[in-house]
Amino acid sequence: MPATVPHRLRESARRPAVRRLGRDPLNPWQLLVRTTSVGLSDESLLAGLASADPDTAAAFVRRFQGRVFGLAYAIVGDREVATEVAQEAFVRAWRHGAVYDARRGTVATWLLTITRNLAVDAARLRRAVPVDPMVLSALELPSSDPAPGEDVVSAAELDRLRRALDRLPAAQRRCLLLSVFHGLSGREISELDGVPLGTVKTRIRTALLTLRSSLDVSDD
């Protein structure tokens, strides 16, 4: 719907906000150009959100609400709580948009990290024990096609990550996901599953290193 985008925003979006892949050897993963169907990068939308431009704020919420709500729901397992968490995540993104640092990750991962932290806190307040973490089954679903506006290069990379995750031994995957999505420390997982702390720590570390090396190999 390019017609709904204010002209001055389309102008500013043409400025290359992010360097192109390959030009900067420092961090190819994070320097992908994310151009969208409406011509606005994630970064431009975030800048609009932070400056309280109503059109851009609405576009920002529309672009990310499915992912933010999906993650919140996967963690807390309750639609009402997930709605509250997801709303708060957007409010925080709006308040902290000025401190977003493109060198540390994409807008999507930044927003999802905020969501994850809020959801973990909410789940802890409700004392929800993730014996059968919702997220474990959610991840079994086939990956959704990238939405319009999403970066396709990064989607391919994420697909490799998903497949590498599927190949992990079940015990390693469970420990890793309990940490990533439920914020459980090694000690907490050890108590929850009745497994020695050292074993849990080894499983998480091995899982992360395996994922990392699987991405390295595919990069050739």
Add this chain to the structure above:
Amino acid sequence: MTDSRRCAEVRELAHEVALGVASVEDRAFVLGHVASCADCRDHLAELSTLADDLLTLVPQAEPPTGFETAVLGRLGGPAVPVRRAWRRLLGLAAALLLVGSASGGAVYWSGHEDREAAAGLRSSLQTANGQYFVAFALRDLGGVQRGAVFGYQGDPAWMFVTVTEVLPPGRYAVELVIRDGTSQLLAAGVDLTRSRGWGAAIPVAVHDARLLRILDGDGRLVLSARLTR
């Protein structure tokens, strides 16, 4: 030159730091080391990126109808639960007089409103599962008091900053220095010129915070409060 034994210890702990589940002590140890060790810093950055990317694997889900409108309606105001709590407590804060002392700050009650204020505090604390309410002097670089920091240890814990002196126009950052020496940015782009007050839920317990600092747009320290007695 790197200290390989220390690097090995850091590699043992780096994954928990990357996943955000390390203890405060482990986190401080790892962050302290990577400040001066590029190899471990790269290792930690790689694991952190990986951990963050895992979050994007969760399938999208359709939020309830009216979600977008509700979010847009909330932009422009502080977090709702916090606002409710601090509105109540600001009335109470007005009944408090702040007494600066060389070692920090202390609170006493202003004369005839003692009993009413004490009852108000008790009920306010109960409302949000609070444990205590404290206040500290906010001073400029010359040590002159320019405002106050109110801390509420509850669920959530929060702080409210007031400035009595008009600050130069601009956007300010508010940060907390925690017991382990790390600092946490609470907010950036705060307008203290017009509002003369700002508050937010804080990510640590009030008693774990050591300093609150207010920096100007160029990162220069403008005001600070020692949060210990």
